[in-house]
Amino acid sequence: MAEKPLLSVRNLTMIYKTRKGPVSAIDDVSFDLKRGESLGLVGESGCGKTSVAMALLRLLPDNAQITGGQILLDGTDLTQLSEDEMQHVRWKRISMVFQAAMNALDPVYKVGDQIIEAIERHERDIDPAEARRRVEALFKLVGIDPKMADRYPHEFSGGMRQRAIIAMALACNPDLIIADEPTTALDVIVQDQVLRELRQVQKQMGMSMIYISHDIAVIAEVAERIAIMYAGRLCELADAVEIFKRPRHPYTVALMSAFPSIVGEKRPLVALGGEPPDLLFPPPGCRFHPRCPRALDICKQQQPPFEDIGGGHYLACWNPAPMVEVQS
Amino acid sequence: MLKYIANRLLQIVVTLFIFFALTYFILDAQPGDITLQYVNNPKFTKEQREALRRRLGLDKPAYVRFFQWMGNTLRGDLGESYQYRKPVMDVLLERAPRTIFLFLTATLIEFFVGYWLGRVLAWQRGTGLEYGITVVGAFFYTVFTPWFALMMIYLFGFTLKWFPIGKFLDVNLWRTAPKGLTANQIFINLLVTMTLLAVALVVVYYLTRRMNPYRASLIRWSALIGGAAIAVGYWAASPVAKYAGDILYHMALPIIVLTLINFSGTMLLTRTTMLETLREDYIMAARAKGLPERVVRDKHAARNAVLPVFTSLIISLPFILGGGIITETVFSWEGLGLTLLTASTTGDIPLVMGSFLFIGTLALLAHLVADVAYAFLDPRIRYA
Numbered sequence: 160m161a162e163k164p165l166l167s168v169r170n171l172t173m174i175y176k177t178r179k180g181p182v183s184a185i186d187d188v189s190f191d192l193k194r195g196e197s198l199g200l201v202g203e204s205g206c207g208k209t210s211v212a213m214a215l216l217r218l219l220p221d222n223a224q225i226t227g228g229q230i231l232l233d234g235t236d237l238t239q240l241s242e243d244e245m246q247h248v249r250w251k252r253i254s255m256v257f258q259a260a261m262n263a264l265d266p267v268y269k270v271g272d273q274i275i276e277a278i279e280r281h282e283r284d285i286d287p288a289e290a291r292r293r294v295e296a297l298f299k300l301v302g303i304d305p306k307m308a309d310r311y312p313h314e315f316s317g318g319m320r321q322r323a324i325i326a327m328a329l330a331c332n333p334d335l336i337i338a339d340e341p342t343t344a345l346d347v348i349v350q351d352q353v354l355r356e357l358r359q360v361q362k363q364m365g366m367s368m369i370y371i372s373h374d375i376a377v378i379a380e381v382a383e384r385i386a387i388m389y390a391g392r393l394c395e396l397a398d399a400v401e402i403f404k405r406p407r408h409p410y411t412v413a414l415m416s417a418f419p420s421i422v423g424e425k426r427p428l429v430a431l432g433g434e435p436p437d438l439l440f441p442p443p444g445c446r447f448h449p450r451c452p453r454a455l456d457i458c459k460q461q462q463p464p465f466e467d468i469g470g471g472h473y474l475a476c477w478n479p480a481p482m483v484e485v486q487s
Numbered sequence: 488m489l490k491y492i493a494n495r496l497l498q499i500v501v502t503l504f505i506f507f508a509l510t511y512f513i514l515d516a517q518p519g520d521i522t523l524q525y526v527n528n529p530k531f532t533k534e535q536r537e538a539l540r541r542r543l544g545l546d547k548p549a550y551v552r553f554f555q556w557m558g559n560t561l562r563g564d565l566g567e568s569y570q571y572r573k574p575v576m577d578v579l580l581e582r583a584p585r586t587i588f589l590f591l592t593a594t595l596i597e598f599f600v601g602y603w604l605g606r607v608l609a610w611q612r613g614t615g616l617e618y619g620i621t622v623v624g625a626f627f628y629t630v631f632t633p634w635f636a637l638m639m640i641y642l643f644g645f646t647l648k649w650f651p652i653g654k655f656l657d658v659n660l661w662r663t664a665p666k667g668l669t670a671n672q673i674f675i676n677l678l679v680t681m682t683l684l685a686v687a688l689v690v691v692y693y694l695t696r697r698m699n700p701y702r703a704s705l706i707r708w709s710a711l712i713g714g715a716a717i718a719v720g721y722w723a724a725s726p727v728a729k730y731a732g733d734i735l736y737h738m739a740l741p742i743i744v745l746t747l748i749n750f751s752g753t754m755l756l757t758r759t760t761m762l763e764t765l766r767e768d769y770i771m772a773a774r775a776k777g778l779p780e781r782v783v784r785d786k787h788a789a790r791n792a793v794l795p796v797f798t799s800l801i802i803s804l805p806f807i808l809g810g811g812i813i814t815e816t817v818f819s820w821e822g823l824g825l826t827l828l829t830a831s832t833t834g835d836i837p838l839v840m841g842s843f844l845f846i847g848t849l850a851l852l853a854h855l856v857a858d859v860a861y862a863f864l865d866p867r868i869r870y871a
């Protein structure tokens with residue numbers, strides 16, 4: 160009796176064509192996202208998080224190519240849409256808070272006008288005064304003085320710019336917001352504030368959200384479900400509580416042990432030897448095997464399937480960690 | 488802003504003074520003077536030449552003459568040209584409009600074409616079209632100007648006879664001109680027309696800058712075409728249409744040559760800055776907002792890429808006023824450039840100084856206007 164998901168990513172595979180050969184940045188990634196749900200996507204730098212986000216909006220660089228899979232938004236496969244049709248999906252259905260949000264505002268236009276531009280693009284007949292009122296309301300919502308709408312980006316501080324971008328992402332009331340490390344450029348205190356506000360607004364307005372970060376602590380605050388990504392593949396996906404309490408994938412376990420428990424004392428950091436693989440030449444079988452403490456022979460030859468092991472807990476591993484409740 | 492402008496004006500005055508002093512003394516340091524022109528003239532004896540030198544004040548030391556010149560200039564008297572035996576001011580007023588009109592038109596066309604093509608190049612990167620245009624552009628960018636101009640005259644003027652050769656008017660036609668009509672009046676009126684048109688277009692551009700880009704672009708193009716139509720209509724209906732047409736016909740080949748030689752610099756600059764702009768995050772953001780590619784290109788990428796192109800336009804402004812000496816020589820276009828050249832080689836100091844005064848002042852003022860306009864183009868610039 161499961162409710163139909165808003166977004167359903169099926170076996171998505173994407174490469175970057177380079178002179179040295181194809182870079183396998185997304186390999187066979189599948190996940191679902193319900194309406195109003197927030198999903199965290201966690202992984203080390205270079206594992207393909209931004210690539211997933213850009214693939215959802217089909218804003219990939221010229222050398223990127225989606226070689227397989229589907230991105231179903233309310234049942235429509237975005238990979239099959241024409242560029243023109245895709246433009247109507249962007250921002251109206253799926254909007255984004257960029258990783259480099261600091262520079263996501265055009266320096267020669269007023270910030271308010273840049274938001275109005277997005278609104279007018281998707282609501283052709285909107286009255287300019289109405290669009291303007293919406294911008295002011297959005298500014299209030301994200302905690303910026305509405306008068307700032309008439310200022311240029313260079314007159315905004317980093318935190319304010321980030322908030323303005325969030326206001327812009329909300330402007331067309333999208334079904335899904337993708338936030339790609341939206342706070343990395345900010346100092347810690349502002350980071351925390353912006354994060355909490357973003358979460359609050361998302362809950363209030365009932366939109367879905369994909370929250371991307373390399374920092375599982377950040378994700379823990381905002382996401383109901385968490386997906387762990389490694390070297391272009393998902394290794395584990397489950398409820399946030401489940402991931403924290405019963406991590407099964409050796410990579411998740413390693414990440415968790417590096418993460419001081421929310422309440423308890425700091426646990427010793429289990430060092431994970433080695434580096435993530437070069438995606439030009441990903442290791443055969445399980446991409447994690449060269450670093451995995453639990454690796455078996457089969458891991459080197461066969462890719463473990465990404466399967467539900469019960470209760471919406473997905474896992475891709477031949478030899479998962481025993482199911483012990485992690486004490487905290 | 489006002490304080491900034493006042494400051495800049497003061498700077499301009501100081502700059503001009505230094506510039507004039509340097510020019511004057513360098514000119515004076517040239518061997519010989521204007522009286523050498525008459526050395527081979529049997530009617531001029533040595534004594535007569537000496538008398539002429541005394542009359543022109545050439546026997547006095549240079550610094551005395553310089554300050555005398557400064558004083559007269561401040562009183563609005565630029566003196567008399569040695570060669571033409573008439574006030575320097577009259578010579579300049581006769582020659583400047585031709586030069587300004589020719590080079591301003593050529594420069595505007597060249598920038599428009601270069602900017603437009605540069606935008607296309609950046610958008611078509613990696614295609615055969617980009618490669619082709621770039622190669623052609625590089626050819627014109629490096630071609631030897633006098634050779635190219637002469638080849639063009641030979642081909643289009645001499646062989647094909649599509650365009651007249653040299654000069655800016657057809658003497659036979661102008662013999663029939665109504666009394667009192669001079670080419671100069673026409674040049675000045677054409678300049679006024681162009682200025683009015685330019686001002687109108689800037690106003691339209693400014694008023695439409697926040698509009699939906701499709702509508703803005705529609706209004707801008709209609710304004711350009713409408714304005715041009717009105718201007719052409721006005722001139723066609725005027726009684727001097729025939730003479731204005733003659734001048735424009737004579738201008739065509741020089742403009743084509745100037746445009747061909749110069750557009751590629753602007754084009755390659757626009758292409759490079761466009762490609763840099765395209766990598767900016769706000770371009771990605773504009774795409775993510777679902778804006779059509781053309782809007783992303785024109786409203787965001789090109790709008791930001793125009794800034795350095797505009798700077799290069801500013802830098803080429805003095806060239807408009809000085810005129811290309813080579814171009815004016817090749818096309819026998821008797822404008823400021825040619826005047827300056829002959830005046831300095833013959834030692835006609837008042838005329839040289841007058842030309843420099845004219846060119847220098849206008850160039851510096853144009854620079855100031857351009858800087859102020861830049862502040863409107865780029866909100867990050869604030870003059871305090």
Ligand SMILES: Nc1ncnc2c1ncn2[C@@H]1O[C@H](COP(=O)(O)OP(=O)(O)OP(=O)(O)O)[C@@H](O)[C@H]1O
Pocket residue numbers: 175176177182184202203204205206207208209210211220222258373438
């Ligand atoms: N345009 C491109 N051409 C070739 N390779 C690319 C391109 N963009 C990204 N990559 C490679 O694809 C992989 C995934 O990159 P991506 O930016 O998606 O990672 P990420 O998880 O977002 O990293 P980060 O945390 O640093 O933002 C990386 O190995 C990267 O080097």
Ligand code: SF4
Pocket residue numbers: 408409410445446447448449451452453454455458463475476477478479
């Ligand atoms: S599949 Fe094998 S190598 Fe991969 S994580 Fe599981 S145990 Fe480790």
Ligand SMILES: [Mg+2]
Pocket residue numbers: 208209210258339
């Ligand atoms: Mg990233």
